[in-house]
């Protein structure tokens with residue numbers, strides 16, 4: 001300790017370091033709670049459901065007897081829904097985002113629409129179920145069908161996709177648009193050739209994350225009337241259908257222990273699908289980012 | 293003096309702010325005209341009126357006229373897309389697209405409908421040669437433009453602008469984000485280009501204006517104070533405010 005630092009300074013610094021250390025522990029604890037919870041969840045599910053991860057799970061239709069029960073129709077139903085929902089919500093979501101960011105005048109009407117979209121993104125999913133029931137099932141008389149479910153889920157994910165696509169479009173630097181305009185591009189040329197390619201990684205990430213939310217969503221489809229006991233694959237849009245979370249929900253609500261294990265196995269499949277989707281989101285992002 | 297660009301009594305307002313005041317100025321073809329003046333005096337604003345990039349800023353209003361080769365560029369007969377094809381622009385920050393070097397240069401020609409691969413190849417090579425970048429990139433045209441250095445990126449942006457065959461090239465402090473060596477390369481490049489293009493450059497660097505331009509216009513608070521042959525303006529300015537500025541008394 002020399003002349004120009006006092007013992008007081010030293011004490012204060014030590015104190016601050018102690019606080020720093022304690023906060024660090026606290027933050028670590030916060031992180032671990034999340035991770036530990038997830039780990040416990042996964043471990044208990046795997047322990048419970050692992051023995052039901054067998055071919056019959058994927059090849060059999062639901063059955064009254066756990067030994068023979070599978071979720072073929074639910075898996076196929078989820079995948080069909082995903083395959084239809086993805087392009088529809090991509091087109092409408094990105095279209096709306098382009099309109100709002102690039103074409104709409106920044107006036108009160110636009111701000112009002114914007115506020116509504118952000119609010120819709122937070123509306124409980126059951127409300128979308130009621131909406132879908134009213135519009136698609138009843139009004140358009142599409143019945144309790146695959147197409148009703150798909151369109152309902154599309155409505156559910158649209159606000160999320162619009163908002164995330166808007167963020168991605170907003171993040172494209174202005175000087176990149178200027179470069180395009182300065183070469184004589186018109187608005188659409190600039191949007192399609194300069195803005196969207198730059199925004200695409202963000203847009204795709206948003207779409208895929210919205211899809212993985214929809215894949216796990218149960219409430220609106222219960223409302224629409226997705227069934228749990230489907231022993232055929234939907235062969236047309238107007239066929240009735242089931243999806244994975246509904247099948248899982250059904251199994252869990254049965255009294256028999258075996259069905260609970262079956263549900264755990266179903267959850268594992270669902271989680272695997274979610275992981276796969278998030279992984280493909282990362283791959284897509286990297287592919288598009290090569291030039292960025 | 294036969295002027296290619298004739299700016300007449302031009303006023304520009306950003307909402308309430310009057311950024312240009314009665315600017316009257318002729319810019320001769322196939323030479324370099326430099327705009328100098330302290331920051332905020334309206335150099336960029338005036339430059340952007342020449343390719344109508346100001347049109348996109350909400351609340352801008354102009355009066356007065358700008359003629360290029362005798363045509364009023366703000367008249368209904370002129371579409372901005374065509375105007376901007378004839379009047380290229382290079383920005384302060386190099387702003388390549390996140391695409392390959394080739395696709396960056398081909399961007400403009402493709403916009404204007406050129407699809408033929410061989411024709412595009414020719415344009416890309418010619419433009420990169422004009423921008424003195426060809427030798428450095430000819431073997432990796434497919435690589436991302438973002439892998440180039442700042443100076444190379446700026447020359448790529450010049451090549452990209454040249455690829456649509458403009459008559460006029462606007463440069464807004466195109467070297468101010470670059471290191472001295474890259475700056476020098478771009479200055480040399482402008483000397484080669486000035487026999488084929490009419491170049492208007494904004495610079496806050498008076499030495500640069502003196503080195504590269506034939507004519508210099510000095511602005512202050514949105515007003516054109518003086519425009520003359522570069523040598524004359526620096527050696528013997530006719531307005532005392534010009535003299536104050538170039539001798540470093542303010543700005």
Ligand SMILES: Nc1ncnc2c1ncn2[C@@H]1O[C@H](COP(=O)(O)OP(=O)(O)O)[C@@H](O)[C@H]1O
Pocket residue numbers: 306309311329330331332333334335336337338349
């Ligand atoms: N988009 C804009 N909106 C409002 N005012 C602006 C805008 N761009 C520039 N200005 C104002 O116009 C004046 C001239 O700006 P600018 O042309 O950028 O000057 P310079 O390029 O000489 O530094 C400044 O007072 C600036 O604040």
Ligand SMILES: [Mg+2]
Pocket residue numbers: 335336337494
């Ligand atoms: Mg400027």
